[in-house]
Amino acid sequence: MIWWCKARAVPGVLAALAGTFALGLLVGDGELPVPALRGHAGHFLVAHVITLLPAVFLLHGLGRGDLRTEAVAGRFLRGLDAGLALAVATAGAAAGVLAHVAGEGDLALVLARNIAGYLGSALLLHPLLGHRPAAAAIAAVPLLCSAAGWHPDGRPEPWAWPLHPAASPYALTAVALTLLAGTTCTLLRHRPPADLHVLA
Amino acid sequence: MTLEFHRIDFRYTRKAGLFAGFALRIDDPATVLLGPNGAGKSTLMALAASQLAPRQGSVSWRGQTPTGHRGRAAYRRAVAWLPQQVTPVPGLSVREQVAYCGWLKGMSRAEAWQASAGALERVGLAPLADRRSHRLSGGQLRRLGIAGCLAHRSELILMDEPTAGLDPAQRGMFRTLVEDLAGEVSVIVSTHQTEDLAATYRHVVVLDQGRVRFQGGIEAFHALATGPDTGLGTGAGAEAAYTRLVEREA
Amino acid sequence: MLLRTVLRTSAGLRTLPFLVGFVLVALADDLTAWVTPAYGLSAAGHASLALPFACAACAAAGAWEGGRLHRGRVFDRSPVRSPLSITAPVLLPVAVTGGLGMAAALGTTALAGGTMTGAVAPGVLAVWVGLLLANTLVGSIVGRVLAPVVAVPLALVSSFVLNAYPASFDAYWLRHLVGGGLSDCCAVDQVLDQKAVSSSLAFSGAVCAAAVLLIRYRGAPAALAGALAVTAAGVALAAQPAQGLGPEPVLDRPATALVCDHGRPRVCLWPELGGTRAGPVRDEARRVVTTLAGHGVPVPATLTMAARPGPGEAKLGIPTTARVQDVAPGVVGGLLPRAPDCARSGAPYPAGAAAGPVTAWLTAKATPDSPAPDRTAPERTASNGTTADTRGRFGAQDAALAEQVLRLPREAQLDWYLATTEALRHCDTPAPALPPGGAR
Numbered sequence: 001m002i003w004w005c006k007a008r009a010v011p012g013v014l015a016a017l018a019g020t021f022a023l024g025l026l027v028g029d030g031e032l033p034v035p036a037l038r039g040h041a042g043h044f045l046v047a048h049v050i051t052l053l054p055a056v057f058l059l060h061g062l063g064r065g066d067l068r069t070e071a072v073a074g075r076f077l078r079g080l081d082a083g084l085a086l087a088v089a090t091a092g093a094a095a096g097v098l099a100h101v102a103g104e105g106d107l108a109l110v111l112a113r114n115i116a117g118y119l120g121s122a123l124l125l126h127p128l129l130g131h132r133p134a135a136a137a138i139a140a141v142p143l144l145c146s147a148a149g150w151h152p153d154g155r156p157e158p159w160a161w162p163l164h165p166a167a168s169p170y171a172l173t174a175v176a177l178t179l180l181a182g183t184t185c186t187l188l189r190h191r192p193p194a195d196l197h198v199l200a
Numbered sequence: 201m202t203l204e205f206h207r208i209d210f211r212y213t214r215k216a217g218l219f220a221g222f223a224l225r226i227d228d229p230a231t232v233l234l235g236p237n238g239a240g241k242s243t244l245m246a247l248a249a250s251q252l253a254p255r256q257g258s259v260s261w262r263g264q265t266p267t268g269h270r271g272r273a274a275y276r277r278a279v280a281w282l283p284q285q286v287t288p289v290p291g292l293s294v295r296e297q298v299a300y301c302g303w304l305k306g307m308s309r310a311e312a313w314q315a316s317a318g319a320l321e322r323v324g325l326a327p328l329a330d331r332r333s334h335r336l337s338g339g340q341l342r343r344l345g346i347a348g349c350l351a352h353r354s355e356l357i358l359m360d361e362p363t364a365g366l367d368p369a370q371r372g373m374f375r376t377l378v379e380d381l382a383g384e385v386s387v388i389v390s391t392h393q394t395e396d397l398a399a400t401y402r403h404v405v406v407l408d409q410g411r412v413r414f415q416g417g418i419e420a421f422h423a424l425a426t427g428p429d430t431g432l433g434t435g436a437g438a439e440a441a442y443t444r445l446v447e448r449e450a
Numbered sequence: 451m452l453l454r455t456v457l458r459t460s461a462g463l464r465t466l467p468f469l470v471g472f473v474l475v476a477l478a479d480d481l482t483a484w485v486t487p488a489y490g491l492s493a494a495g496h497a498s499l500a501l502p503f504a505c506a507a508c509a510a511a512g513a514w515e516g517g518r519l520h521r522g523r524v525f526d527r528s529p530v531r532s533p534l535s536i537t538a539p540v541l542l543p544v545a546v547t548g549g550l551g552m553a554a555a556l557g558t559t560a561l562a563g564g565t566m567t568g569a570v571a572p573g574v575l576a577v578w579v580g581l582l583l584a585n586t587l588v589g590s591i592v593g594r595v596l597a598p599v600v601a602v603p604l605a606l607v608s609s610f611v612l613n614a615y616p617a618s619f620d621a622y623w624l625r626h627l628v629g630g631g632l633s634d635c636c637a638v639d640q641v642l643d644q645k646a647v648s649s650s651l652a653f654s655g656a657v658c659a660a661a662v663l664l665i666r667y668r669g670a671p672a673a674l675a676g677a678l679a680v681t682a683a684g685v686a687l688a689a690q691p692a693q694g695l696g697p698e699p700v701l702d703r704p705a706t707a708l709v710c711d712h713g714r715p716r717v718c719l720w721p722e723l724g725g726t727r728a729g730p731v732r733d734e735a736r737r738v739v740t741t742l743a744g745h746g747v748p749v750p751a752t753l754t755m756a757a758r759p760g761p762g763e764a765k766l767g768i769p770t771t772a773r774v775q776d777v778a779p780g781v782v783g784g785l786l787p788r789a790p791d792c793a794r795s796g797a798p799y800p801a802g803a804a805a806g807p808v809t810a811w812l813t814a815k816a817t818p819d820s821p822a823p824d825r826t827a828p829e830r831t832a833s834n835g836t837t838a839d840t841r842g843r844f845g846a847q848d849a850a851l852a853e854q855v856l857r858l859p860r861e862a863q864l865d866w867y868l869a870t871t872e873a874l875r876h877c878d879t880p881a882p883a884l885p886p887g888g889a890r
Contacts, residue, residue, distance in 0.1 A: 002309070003292060003296055003297075003299060003300035003303060004300070004303070006289070006291040006292055006296070007289045007291070007292065007300065009290075009291065031618065032611060032614055032615055032618070049607055049611065052603060052607065056599070056600055056603045056604075057600070059599050060597055060599045060600050063599050064289065064290055064597070064599075065287070065289050066286065066287040066288075066289055066297075067287065068251060068281075068283040068285070068287070069281075069283070069286075069287075069301055069304065069345075069348065070304060071251045072249045072250055072251050072276050072279075072281050073276065073304035073305065074273045074274075074276040074277045074304065074305045074306035075273075075303070075304055075305075075306055076269070076273075077304070131599050132514075132517075132598050132599050132602065135599045135600070135602055135603045136510060136514070136602040136603060136606065138603070139510070139602065139603030139604075139606040139607055140468075140606065142607070143503065143506060143606070143607075143610055144472070144476065147472065147476045147477060147503065148475070148476035148477075
């Protein structure tokens with residue numbers, strides 16, 4: 001287990017989680033002046049972007065081991081990987097609730113929710129694309145949201161979950177569904193990522 | 201102790217079909233798999249290791265197929281695989297990576313740690329046990345991979361080009377290792393190197409373009425060169441036999 | 451490397467459909483929202499809205515390519531070719547992808563503005579090329595240094611933030627380094643300030659040079675120090691021209707570009723208002739001026755679309771797509787004085803409230819056959835935010851007051867008009883009270 005933790009760079013993932021929270025609470029409400037779209041710029045916050053970090057580090061961990069050897073492991077590594085992501089999401093949620101209770105406001109909850117959402121996206125995309133393209137793809141999510149995620153009346157579109165306020169039921173549902181879909185996809189998908197298929 | 205490929209269909213892409221209705225049965229404890237580049241040796245090894253799954257057909261070891269959660273785990277515990285490329289895991293020492301291979305195969309942490317010492321001893325890497333795995337040379341990495349295969353109690357060891365990058369002394373040590381292992385477990389080695397086949401292996405399979413060109417004992421393979429009394433040495437005889445069997449690569 | 455190999459394997463070209471799709475689907479509405487019709491420079495400027503996104507795509511694809519070269523250990527094989535000549539063909543398609551993304555944005559704005567040929571503005575295009583190259587090169591270095599799984603998202607997000615964020619700083623010069631003000635360029639009476647272009651080119655050129663140093667000498671300490679020095683020098687050099695610029699890098703368009711006739715009054719129009727439209731506009735402008743003069747309203751000798759009319763000239767505030775009915779409000783707006791600087795800086799401006807009734811009164815005089823209409827504001831011009839900006843925006847209350855003035859004797863009306871327009875020139879002069887007899 002310790003070796004698996006080392007192979008997955010779990011300390012790095014946890015450090016990314018802590019760093020994201022610290023940075024998020026410090027400057028997370030800073031606004032990025034994304035070009036106004038549909039006549040309304042919306043409030044695209046630093047917290048909407050930096051919450052990617054734990055998911056990127058998770059993907060880094062998933063891709064840095066000896067993938068061929070791991071692919072024929074007798075242990076259920078996909079379960080461990082999904083468990084790691086869920087544990088990080090849970091730790092993020094706990095930190096968010098604690099910070100919220102301690103008076104850090106709704107931003108802490110937005111940080112926790114977005115961290116969980118991006119982790120779910122990573123779980124969903126990793127088995128389909130492989131770790132490198134998955135990392136690039138989830139990094140495009142906040143950019144897409146910033147550009148096209150604002151309704152003309154200034155509210156975020158229902159699908160642009162990272163932009164929603166803390167109390168948004170849409171965003172919570174979307175994040176929960178993403179986590180569920182990601183976990184299911186990770187647990188069920190047997191085919192290894194495409195970059196392993198260069199054998200012959 | 202039989203590895204069996206039963207009517208395997210496999211292709212990487214729609215255009216690149218590799219195996220169609222492929223069947224092969226290997227029951228000798230020391231088998232060498234020969235074939236030109238692109239013949240499908242690595243793919244066959246990956247299928248046997250259950251890293252790849254056939255579109256149709258099945259692979260079985262002693263009647264056990266890698267299907268279902270329990271079946272796959274049991275199969276993988278019994279079958280070890282040394283892929284063509286061994287990747288060092290950043291952050292792990294040489295011994296830790298070998299132990300990690302054992303742990304991945306279902307051994308407990310303590311068992312895997314204990315077994316890793318013996319495995320490293322057998323491949324001559326014990327002095328480097330505490331070195332970071334990403335600081336090994338190419339040849340040392342292959343030996344690390346072999347040690348990983350030895351760390352757990354497998355019944356079949358699949359090795360894909362295990363001697364690539366090894367110096368003559370290490371190749372000699374590898375041959376001795378295979379000879380020793382053949383008394384304990386079954387070994388299937390994929391290679392291009394035809395020298396000293398007779399000393400190490402008892403069974404030969406020649407693969408070309410996804411089909412078996414030859415399967416039989418080592419003597420029968422050598423006899424293909426020109427006849428039983430050609431006067432060629434064993435290495436030259438094996439090479440001549442191989443050349444006669446395999447069409448030149450386009 | 452064979453061209454077909456590059457085309458097949460380039461991360462940039464794989465990114466291309468996503469980038470172009472993103473520009474055409476997600477950005478199209480905003481790209482086209484404020485384009486000045488028929489003015490090519492405006493189309494080019496507004497297309498710059500897509501620049502942070504194209505730069506981010508280039509940085510990410512560059513990081514992917516840099517990581518690919520690193521993973522392939524291409525530079526460890528003792529190549530005869532220099533690292534730069536190996537890297538350049540791999541990165542070129544990435545930069546081209548960014549260029550095609552911006553071309554899609556430019557096509558969108560040019561189509562919206564109805565000007566395809568005029569949209570090729572060399573200054574704006576040069577800024578794009580410089581920044582796309584800089585982002586591509588820096589991305590490739592990030593890809594060579596960091597693990598690809600981290601490098602690509604890091605390059606994508608940080609490039610986006612670094613290209614978009616400076617526009618929010620109060621220190622305006624920072625935004626001009628990354629072309630942040632280009633999307634505010636330009637109304638028809640404005641041109642791009644070349645200082646913004648030279649500032650951005652100096653910055654991107656320095657970043658490119660620093661990146662080239664690092665690629666050529668593979669991150670040797672001396673190269674690293676050199677790269678830092680070049681970047682610092684580039685920032686210093688770029689800051690010089692950008693220091694004096696405001697948030698929008700624009701200047702008044704030279705009046706020499708105006709097309710004037712020799713009638714009375716003389717009417718000077720921008721060439722964008724050309725073709726069949728110019729003649730009726732000129733005729734209507736003269737009709738309105740003649741009508742107003744007939745009512746005793748002092749009229750200028752020249753009506754001009756220039757941003758700052760000279761002595762004896764009045765602004766003709768009409769859009770480049772002006773119809774005949776837009777001309778009267780345009781002439782009326784030009785007869786109102788510009789708001790004084792004190793009013794623009796937020797000082798109390800008691801006469802400001804009189805702009806509406808004066809506009810309504812002038813409109814009624816200029817178009818005596820129609821009741822005072824509730825007109826909308828004409829197209830954006832450089833005089834935005836001034837009194838002229840409020841012209842035509844008169845509602846029921848302003849119209850009612852104008853109605854009262856219209857019931858006064860002719861001389862009283864003119865006195866009220868002259869006194870009110872004089873008051874509008876100062877912050878400390880209240881608008882005159884309505885003379886007795888106006889109200890019932």
